[in-house]
Amino acid sequence: MKTFEEKWTAWLDDQLSGSELSEFEASLPDKAAARAEKGEAKKLGQLLKRELSAHPLNNEEFFSHQLRERIVRESSEQRSERGRRSPAPHWWTIPRMLWTGTASLAVFLVCMALVMHQERPAEESQYLTQILNARVDPVVSPNASVSMFEVKQDRVTVLWTEGLQSLPADYAAK
């Protein structure tokens, strides 16, 4: 349902037709006054169109030039803004995490192997075993003594023998 204002506006702009037009005109209390009003509205429209429609835009080319520059400036600002917000957007993807995990595990295993290898206690030299297992004959070498010095940190073992009359030939072979 149109209001009176809507019907009046449509009537002024010749947008009513058929039964709507006849019904509206029949509802007007003073048709002559209404038609005069319509004429005044038309004159107002003509006045506005004549006086306001031709306001020129001076320096049209400068207008476009200035706009182009603003577009370029704002576009570059937007690009740099986006760059600042997301410096490395794809770093922690799932494949990258898998690779990182695998590499970390490999490095860990290598380090563990090295550490365990370093911490393994120094094996006794066969030479020492040979001497310790050999019984020093107190008859042949009554003053024989064997001393061992070991520096684990430097993995050095010094075997100090004294008073041996002779060294068995198979010792030298070891």
Added chain:
Amino acid sequence: MQTEATLAQSDVSELDLVKRCQDGDTGAFDELVTRYRTRVFGMIYNMVHSEQDAWDLAQDSFLKAWKSIGRFRGQSSFYTWIYRIVMNVTIDWMRKKKIKGGDAEFDDAIQVREIDPASKTVPKTEALPHQAMERGEIRVRIEKAIGQLSPEHRAVILMKEIDDMQYHEIAEALGCSIGTVMSRLFYARKKLQSLLKDVYENI
């Protein structure tokens, strides 16, 4: 406004230009600006009555259009779409600048009581002879009268009377119903008729 043939031709090329703009072609946008810059500037000037402000607002409107051209789906004409941006930018600016319709805000509810819709708005009064008025004076009178309308009423009457836009186009541009457009047009005309009666009667 335009004949159907020219409208169809311009619509085809206009859509093409819009698509190129959406692909980032600033040259295509430049072409659209060239087509509408004078009308857009003229419309804004009639709203704000300041060349400098109209220039700046027209620039802002076109820049906003460029930024949001990707969202233009072609459901309305580009002309209506750009007018919507222009009106949003201009009316927002006017509200911020407190440019209002004189001392009294143009309120439809108040005006219903103040203006008898069937009353004559052109009483027989002694008017200045049109010939005696300078063209500039007429323009100043019109601008002052329009200045007493709210931004929304200004927009409606200017789009209707200056740009010959249809009710539905105005409604799209302002984001309101056709009924609201017609109602605003009614009160804007009444107000201007009462303020400019001596001017147009002597045309």
